[in-house]
Amino acid sequence: MNAPVPMSPDESEHGTSWPKGDYSRVPYNVFTDPAVYDREADRLFRGPVWNYLAMECELPKPGDFVTRWIADTSVVVVRAKDGEIHAFENTCAHRGARLVDAPRGNAERLTCPYHLWTYNLKGELTGVPLEKGLKGKGGMAECFDKKNHGLNRLRIATYGGLAFGTYSDVTAPIEEYLGPHACSQIQRLLVQRKPKVLGYLRQRIPGNWKLYNENVRDPYHASLLHLFQVSFGIQAPTMKGGIKLDPEGKNTWNHSILSADDAGNKADLAAAYDGTGKFVPDLKMADPRLAQVPLDLDDGYKTTILSIFPTLIVAQVDNTYAVRHLRPKGPGLVELHITYIGFEGESDQSLHDKLLTSNFIGPAGYISMEDGEALRLSQEGIKTRRGGHSVLEMGGVGEIKDTDYLSQEISIRGFWKHYHRIMGFAAPGEHAGSGQ
Ligand code: FES
Ligand SMILES: [Fe+2]
Structure with a gap:
């Protein structure tokens, strides 16, 4: 029987090898390795980059929204009543249901279909049905505060009619980032x-x-x-x-x-x-x-x-x-x-x-x-x-x-x-x- 072939570093679960400092060699496993893909989700797409979201002309009126993606994460991009663009993850702060299923539309507010938790166009939680219970029974815990349960928001920048979002506080200002x-x-x-x-x-x-x-x-x-x-x-x-x-x-x-x-x-x-x-x-x-x-x-x-x-x-x-x-x-x-x-x-x-x-x-x-x-x-x-x-x-x-x-x-x-x-x-x- 043949001896097993040792794994090359390129094939190790998390490894990549970059033999040249001018990047004239690229390890093939960056295209195929699920561990590299997971690392991109955490370090790259949630790191110091500006992720493209939408064109401003797609959101001409207050309440206009589109659902977009940053890698595997669904994101709602919306023009709020103050005219500003906001973006947040498309997942309810209650038990995680997808909030908006349509690719685009116009809304006064965003209401989760499951238990009707409702958010304003800035992603703040404004309504929780039965929050105080009924006739003295049920309701959310005493310490529950809607302020602590908004949607996961991204930081937004726009340039030349293009809207971008970032998860990071240290992403460079958009003009500097673009060059x-x-x-x-x-x-x-x-x-x-x-x-x-x-x-x-x-x-x-x-x-x-x-x-x-x-x-x-x-x-x-x-x-x-x-x-x-x-x-x-x-x-x-x-x-x-x-x-x-x-x-x-x-x-x-x-x-x-x-x-x-x-x-x-x-x-x-x-x-x-x-x-x-x-x-x-x-x-x-x-x-x-x-x-x-x-x-x-x-x-x-x-x-x-x-x-x-x-x-x-x-x-x-x-x-x-x-x-x-x-x-x-x-x-x-x-x-x-x-x-x-x-x-x-x-x-x-x-x-x-x-x-x-x-x-x-x-x-x-x-x-x-x-x-x-x-x-x-x-x-x-x-x-x-x-x-x-x-x-x-x-x-x-x-x-x-x-x-x-x-x-x-x-x-x-x-x-x-x-x-x-x-x-x-x-x-x-x-x-x-x-x-x-
Ligand atoms: S999961 Fe959204 S209201 Fe319950
Ligand atoms: Fe081409």
């Missing part, structure tokens, strides 16, 4: 025109939520996985662009600019893909209007993807504007919630163009469909491995810094640097597991 590039992009995409919601879409992807964070920080794959874009002149490996990071490396702005040369030089492209059998220079769309919509912002950016740690993406792909939010549902499954954005006062033609280009994004999108599949394949491959690490060396190793080129994985290393710190894992190169 200058994120702030200027939010101004560009969501403030200079008044946004309105065009619609929602939800996609279940059988992969770990951090694989999606890698994907949106990864312009390396854009012209490789998404051959639709290259074939029809939407992306090209020659195009100008780069990444900009916040000082901690956790938030990334990827941007690309397509010139007529990039789109038109099919001979160069064919040479770049030579040997792959993947690029067909003569491919034509029967109806090319989808790829011919003029950009509606006058600044030349073809694609801009702003990724904010841990679960928010604000993206412009051509004229498709969307807020994407990740909801982890266990180590191997994530829900992507997409809110499509239009703008007050835009013309019918402009709205039509947006709806047309929205075909790029989403579970059946001509571009995004492949990202969902890439995540599935990654998760399937990773879960069969016995330990080991992924390799992030494209664009160079060492310092995590801005680039003026697109084929890079440096911004992914920035994500992992922050993730590693916030999870409190052992310093890179030290023995795995001691960070628990």
